[in-house]
Amino acid sequence: xxxxxxxxxxxxxxxxxxxxxxxxxxxxxxxxxxxxxxxxxxxxxxxxxxxxxxxxxxxxxxxxxxxxxxxxxxxxxxxxxxxxxxxxxxxxxxxxxxxxxxxxxxxxxxxxxxxxxxxxxxxxxxxxxxxxxxxxxxxxxxxxxxxxxxxxxxxxxxxxxxxxxxxxxxxxxxxxxxxxxxxxxxxxxxxxxxxxxxxxxxxxxxxxxxxxxxxxxxxxxxxxxxxxxxxxxxxxxxxxxxxxxxxxxxxxxxxxxxxxxxxxxxxxxxxxxxxxxxxxxxxxxxxxxxxxxx
Amino acid sequence: xxxxxxxxxxxxxxxxxxxxxxxxxxxxxxxxxxxxxxxxxxxxxxxxxxxxxxxxxxxxxxxxxxxxxxxxxxxxxxxxxxxxxxxxxxxxxxxxxxxxxxxxxxxxxxxxxxxxxxxxxxxxxxxxxxxxxxxxxxxxxxxxxxxxxxxxxxxxxxxxxx
Numbered sequence: 001x002x003x004x005x006x007x008x009x010x011x012x013x014x015x016x017x018x019x020x021x022x023x024x025x026x027x028x029x030x031x032x033x034x035x036x037x038x039x040x041x042x043x044x045x046x047x048x049x050x051x052x053x054x055x056x057x058x059x060x061x062x063x064x065x066x067x068x069x070x071x072x073x074x075x076x077x078x079x080x081x082x083x084x085x086x087x088x089x090x091x092x093x094x095x096x097x098x099x100x101x102x103x104x105x106x107x108x109x110x111x112x113x114x115x116x117x118x119x120x121x122x123x124x125x126x127x128x129x130x131x132x133x134x135x136x137x138x139x140x141x142x143x144x145x146x147x148x149x150x151x152x153x154x155x156x157x158x159x160x161x162x163x164x165x166x167x168x169x170x171x172x173x174x175x176x177x178x179x180x181x182x183x184x185x186x187x188x189x190x191x192x193x194x195x196x197x198x199x200x201x202x203x204x205x206x207x208x209x210x211x212x213x214x215x216x217x218x219x220x221x222x223x224x225x226x227x228x229x230x231x232x233x234x235x236x237x238x239x240x241x242x243x244x245x246x247x248x249x250x251x252x253x254x255x256x257x258x259x260x261x262x263x264x265x266x267x268x269x270x271x272x273x274x275x276x277x278x279x280x281x282x283x284x285x286x287x288x289x290x291x292x293x294x
Numbered sequence: 295x296x297x298x299x300x301x302x303x304x305x306x307x308x309x310x311x312x313x314x315x316x317x318x319x320x321x322x323x324x325x326x327x328x329x330x331x332x333x334x335x336x337x338x339x340x341x342x343x344x345x346x347x348x349x350x351x352x353x354x355x356x357x358x359x360x361x362x363x364x365x366x367x368x369x370x371x372x373x374x375x376x377x378x379x380x381x382x383x384x385x386x387x388x389x390x391x392x393x394x395x396x397x398x399x400x401x402x403x404x405x406x407x408x409x410x411x412x413x414x415x416x417x418x419x420x421x422x423x424x425x426x427x428x429x430x431x432x433x434x435x436x437x438x439x440x441x442x443x444x445x446x447x448x449x450x451x452x453x454x455x456x
Contacts, residue, residue, distance in 0.1 A: 016338055023342035024364050030346075030357030035407045041356055048350045131351060140353055176353070184410075204416070 042169060050171035053130050053142055071261075124158075124266040125149060130174065139182040139204060140165070143265055146173040154233055156268045162239045162256025163227060164265060179259060180208050180240070188231055189240060192224035200225070200240065200253060206260075207244060207252040221245045225253055235270045319393060319424035321348060322363060323431055326389055329370045330377045331441040341367055358403060362396050382429075390425045397421055 034041040075082070127145035145151050147170050155167045157177050165185065169176040178185055185202040189210070198213040213219065223243045229236025241255040321344070328336045345360040370377065370392070377385055397417055404411040435441075 019342075020338045020364060020368060023338060024361060027342070027346065027357035027360035027364065031355060031361060031403070031407075034356035034358075035409055045350050045353070045356065052347070052351070142351075204412075 046169050046171040046174075046176070049142060049176075050146070050174050053174055054144070124268050125151070126264055126266050128264055129262055139179040139185075139202065139259075140168070141177045141179070141262065141265075142174050143177055143267075144174060145267060146171045146175050148172050150269075151175050151267060155270065156227070156234045156238060157265045158238065158268060159257040159262055159265060161258075162241055163234075164257045164259065164262070166233070167267065177265060180255065181206060181259065186211075187234060188228045189225050190228040190236075191219055191243065192226060194218040194223065197228055197230070207246070207254060210243070210251040210253060213251065216251070219243060219251060235268060238268070319420060320431070321345070322366070322393065322396065323389070323424060323428055324435055325363065325367055326370060326392070327432055327435045328439070328441075329367055330374060330385070331436065332439075333371055333374060335439065335441075336367070338364070338368075355404070355409065358400060362399055365399075366392055366396050382432075386425075386428055389428060393421055393425060 030041070125145060127143040127149075129141050130144050131142045143157075151167060151170050153167050153170050157164045157166065163180065165177045165179040165182070166187075167175050168178040179202070180187065180200060181202040181204060183202055183204055185200075185208075187200050189198055189200045190196070191198060191210075191213075194215075196214050196218055198210045200208050201211050202208045210225075221243050225240045225243060227234040227236055227238045227240065239256050241253045241257075244252045244254045246252050325336055325341060341363055342360060345363045346357065348354070349356050349359050377388065380388070401411060401414075401417070
């Protein structure tokens with residue numbers, strides 16, 4: 001009897017060993033593929049995510065419930081202080097409201113003087129976040145919109161208030177949003193009252209840094225930061241947040257979007273402006289081919 | 295089978311929390327704990343699939359974590375008997391060394407292949423935090439799966455039967 005048992009144990013052992021070897025080889029070759037042919041590997045990743053994530057929502061329902069409950073509980077605790085804060089905010093909002101009305105009137109007058117033709121407003125598609133896969137190395141999320149909904153790589157995404165990030169991978173039903181806080185996110189911005197240009201670079205903290213500022217003296221903490229639209233990736237004038245001065249005298253940004261409590265995202269539809277890549281496009285309309293070739 | 299599904303659900307959503315504490319190391323440690331307590335709960339294929347999924351979903355380097363996890367868990371599986379006899383403090387120390395080794399290996403592989411890797415300081419703080427919460431995880435995991443370390447005498451009796 002003991003012999004038969006031993007044989008059975010040996011048999012399962014060897015099967016386990018073969019499985020281990022197979023998995024080792026598979027994972028290592030995947031890693032090599034990821035390193036050598038990165039775009040193809042990322043495509044495979046998107047396909048896998050597209051298969052799995054929509055089918056996994058049932059597993060996440062209890063988790064999201066629990067986190068919501070915890071958040072509600074915390075907000076009960078802070079009820080009184082929140083009430084006070086809201087009162088204060090309301091007070092300052094009233095003054096802002098007044099200021100906004102006056103500015104609106106002034107703006108209308110100026111536009112009338114100037115006869116400016118306004119851009120058609122950017123329209124947007126709203127999507128729901130399926131996985132908020134932020135950890136300290138990668139800051140991104142997966143949303144339930146994809147190529148089937150007309151999503152194009154590079155489009156900007158916002159929550160209700162401010163810019164969140166951009167689309168970096170599109171599957172047929174899902175796509176990935178890279179947050180501004182990710183280390184690989186660098187976007188051109190404009191700091192508002194002084195019109196300074198800078199690069200907003202993520203460093204995996206919740207407050208991305210401002211780099212390459214022309215003149216530091218002109219920037220005050222609290223200044224508004226918007227996208228500049230340079231490079232044509234983002235439309236211009238999308239709100240990002242306000243400037244902060246961190247403890248070690250670094251300029252950072254307090255984002256207007258609340259990255260820790262995202263559930264829906266707006267993807268801004270926009271087509272990049274026509275690029276000027278030939279000298280004759282610089283002045284005047286496109287010439288007929290016969291003339292242009294002369 | 296139910297236990298397998300339980301582990302699967304436990305591992306996947308944990309990785310989805312948006313929190314510094316909920317780092318990939320947590321999954322590593324849960325697997326370590328389960329292997330020391332009861333290796334039947336975490337067969338090789340389950341580790342492979344869960345870590346592969348984790349790599350895919352969290353946009354980590356594909357297959358890298360899986361590779362390292364398979365190597366370290368296999369090491370643990372081979373040396374399981376030593377770990378069972380250890381006091382908790384020594385076990386904690388050994389797990390800490392194992393985690394560090396796993397991170398060094400990951401870093402080396404990334405450096406050798408000249409790919410982008412996280413700054414050393416964040417890695418160190420992350421590993422440190424994970425090591426600190428190891429006892430809490432042990433209590434949680436053994437409560438959820440209702441497993442403990444095999445007692446010494448039962449272990450020897452099991453050996454003697456074979």
